[in-house]
Every structure is written in structure tokens, then in C-alpha cells.
Amino acid sequence: MSKDLHTGFDETIYPYINKGLDGVVAFSTTKSFIDGQAGELIYEGYNIDVLAENSSFEEVCFLLWNDRLPNQEELDDLTHKLQTRRGLPQVVIDYLHAVDKESNPMSVLRTATSMLSQTDIHLPDDSYYEKAINITAKLPTIIAAFSRIRSGQEMVMPKETGSTAFNFLYMLNGEEPGTQAEKTLDLCLILHAEHGMNASTFTCRTVAGTLSDLYSAVTGAIGALKGPLHGGANTAVMKMLMELEAQGKDADAVAFTKDKLAKKEKIMGFGHRVYKTFDPRARHLQKMAQSLSEETGHEELYRWSMDMLTTMKNEKNIDPNVDFFSATVYYSMGIQPDLYTCIFTMSRISGWAGHYMEQMANNRLVRPRALYVGQKNQDYPPIESR
Numbered sequence: 001m002s003k004d005l006h007t008g009f010d011e012t013i014y015p016y017i018n019k020g021l022d023g024v025v026a027f028s029t030t031k032s033f034i035d036g037q038a039g040e041l042i043y044e045g046y047n048i049d050v051l052a053e054n055s056s057f058e059e060v061c062f063l064l065w066n067d068r069l070p071n072q073e074e075l076d077d078l079t080h081k082l083q084t085r086r087g088l089p090q091v092v093i094d095y096l097h098a099v100d101k102e103s104n105p106m107s108v109l110r111t112a113t114s115m116l117s118q119t120d121i122h123l124p125d126d127s128y129y130e131k132a133i134n135i136t137a138k139l140p141t142i143i144a145a146f147s148r149i150r151s152g153q154e155m156v157m158p159k160e161t162g163s164t165a166f167n168f169l170y171m172l173n174g175e176e177p178g179t180q181a182e183k184t185l186d187l188c189l190i191l192h193a194e195h196g197m198n199a200s201t202f203t204c205r206t207v208a209g210t211l212s213d214l215y216s217a218v219t220g221a222i223g224a225l226k227g228p229l230h231g232g233a234n235t236a237v238m239k240m241l242m243e244l245e246a247q248g249k250d251a252d253a254v255a256f257t258k259d260k261l262a263k264k265e266k267i268m269g270f271g272h273r274v275y276k277t278f279d280p281r282a283r284h285l286q287k288m289a290q291s292l293s294e295e296t297g298h299e300e301l302y303r304w305s306m307d308m309l310t311t312m313k314n315e316k317n318i319d320p321n322v323d324f325f326s327a328t329v330y331y332s333m334g335i336q337p338d339l340y341t342c343i344f345t346m347s348r349i350s351g352w353a354g355h356y357m358e359q360m361a362n363n364r365l366v367r368p369r370a371l372y373v374g375q376k377n378q379d380y381p382p383i384e385s386r
Ligand code: SDX
Pocket: 020, 194, 195, 197, 198, 199, 228, 229, 230, 231, 233, 265, 266, 267, 268, 269, 270, 271, 272, 273, 274, 316, 318, 321, 322, 323
């Protein structure tokens, strides 16, 4: 006899748990489609390869927030709004100066993002689009500012011109980036923007499901992305490559990988809950990693990466994910490893905000069940007898 979920919970009907919600379809969405067998990723109908070739991060933001590509006027309008809202409230700047310089940048970003909510207290609660623009515009400023302040440098104020990628590198390094560096980062922002029901997006939609605000949803999502099994993997990949670097340019990445596997350690940057083949995003990042590492004299990073890739394929039939080659790309761009997940965040805000808006348009509170495996109705023992 099947029991209606809404009237009761008979655990005899549910004798198993989908640990990690593996394979559970919890929402419908137009934001992205992932074919894990074919290695295909589509944002709102457009293949990631087509967007990588033709689009920009600003255009992908519009696509994810409006379910369609913009015309030139619409793109110019969104770009202008993103350019002119990069400034931070003084309370956030004060926080960035006050927080411990040794703090994890993702912890700082999570707190500063939550503080941004005070800049929108006069906006109507349903101003999701404007709030999405405000957060997307300000995250790069927070990241670049903390990076400089913790190093004893002055914060570089954002320009009200240029792309998100251009302005982030300008604020981070204190000098205008070259065209190649801007294009490389812009492509990375496109590739990291959206990826279905990953852990941080699920967190975002769960918070949205209670009709809470976008800042709460994004703060929770940043907390989820920070984890090394999710967005934190790119920083962990760089730590692995730096372990090899410490062994010298002749380090044996094959033996290094096999040794970790023998110890049952997870090799960061490999494997995926959905992709059971090469992550299509990794293909673009691999090309960038090869060219950038060679241009900057770090070709051993790419060589080691390819040795690890081959070893993981041979030993575990596991392919790289988006985090594997992004580490080498960012390192070759001179970005500090503990900022890599922050860069993931300043891109994924676009997907999170798109999912938040989608949830608000057709909401149902997210509230799964749990199979109780504890004792029931025990006698209450006096404390003396415990
Ligand atoms: C991202 O969900 C998304 O879409 C996320 C993301 C996005 O854009 O939002 O794509 C971004 O988070 C990419 C993933 C980044 N994380 C890592 O690189 C961390 C390392 N990867 C693993 O922890 C793992 O692959 C996960 C967590 C990503 C996925 O793991 P699953 O689906 O839970 O699979 P599993 O851990 O149950 O592994 C299945 C088997 C196990 O072997 P057995 O115990 O069955 O013998 O594969 C092995 C695992 O040990 N395995 C690995 C491995 N990944 C899986 N073994 C070594 N190294 C790995 N990286």
C-alpha cells in the first residue's frame, strides 16, 4: 500500500536513503542541462562550447537571469549597471581592514557578502534582479581588496569601465591587464557560471524555498562552495602541484598519484557526481593551462597534470573536473592559490542568482524526510542513575 507523502511517513515504505541525494531529481530548471555520459553542458539552450567561443561573462549573466540572450541595448544596460555598482559600503571596507590577515579568503568573502545586504534595505523584497546585479558587481571588489589589504597594500578602487574580468585583474594587481589575461579570465568566468544542482546551488535553492532573501541564499551557497569536495578543490589541486614542485622539476607525478591512491586519498580535481567522462569545461581549461604554463615558464605544471590525468584514467577510470586545470590557469596568471575558490564564487553568483529567481517564480518549500534510526519512548532515568 503506498502512503501519500503529505499525510504521513511510514518508514517501511522507505527502507533506504539516497545518501547525498544521488540520482534524486529535486527541481525542474532551464538554467542548465548536463549530460554526464556524453560530457555535455548547456546553459539555457546554448552549448558551453558555443558560449565559450562567442559570449562574455556579462552576457551569460543576462542569459541566466532572463532565460534568453540580450540584444545590444540590453547587454549595454546590464554591463553599465555592473560597472557602476562595484563600490563597497564603508562598513565592508572597514571589515576587510579589521579581519585577521590570515583568514581564509572564502570565509572573508562569505561574511562580507552577508554584510552587503545592508546596501539594499530600501529595495522592495522582490527586487531580485537588482540585488543579483549588486552582489555580482561587488564580489570581485571584495576579493581583490582583501587580497591587497592582507598583503599590506592599499585597496585599488574599481573603475566604472571595462569588463568584470578586466576590472578584477586591475583591482587585484594595481595595473591594467593585457587583452589575453582579460580574455582568459572572462572565459573562466563563463565556464564556472552555472552547473545544475551542485551542492552550493542546492543550498541556494533550499534557502530561497523558505522565501528568504538573496543575500542569505548566496551566503549559504558560498559556505557550501568553500568545501574541498566542491569549489575548494581548485585550491587543493594547486597545493598538490606545489608538493610536486617542492620535489623539483623532475618530480614523478605518476608515482605521486599512485602513492596517494594507495593511501586511499582523493586526488583533488578528479571525479564528479554527474560527469562519468571528461568535464567539457576542463577541455577549455586544459588548452588554457597548456598555453599559459608554457608562456610563463611553468611547463612542468602541465606535464605533471597530464601524468596525473593519465594515471587516474588508467588506475581508476576517473576524468578531471572543472577544478583540475583551472588551478594551473590561475597560477600562471599570478593569482594566489587561496583565491581560486573566490574566483569560482564571483562567477557562480550568476548561476545562483538565476536559480534563486527560478525558485521564487515557482516555489515549494524544500523539506525532504529522514529515516529515524534511534530509540523510541525510553523511560526517563533520574540523573543520579546515569
Ligand atoms: C565541483 O556537482 C557539481 O556540478 C560540482 C561542480 C560545479 O560546477 O558546481 O562541477 C564543481 O565541485 C567539481 C568537483 C570538485 N571536487 C573534487 O575535485 C574533489 C575530488 N573529487 C571527489 O571527492 C569526488 O569525485 C566527488 C566528491 C567530486 C564526487 O564523488 P561521488 O560522486 O560522491 O563519488 P564517490 O566519492 O562515491 O567515488 C566513487 C568512487 C570511490 O571509489 P570506491 O570507494 O568505490 O572504490 O570513485 C573514487 C571513490 O574513492 N573516487 C576517487 C575520486 N573521486 C572518486 N578516488 C580518488 N580521487 C578522486 N578524486
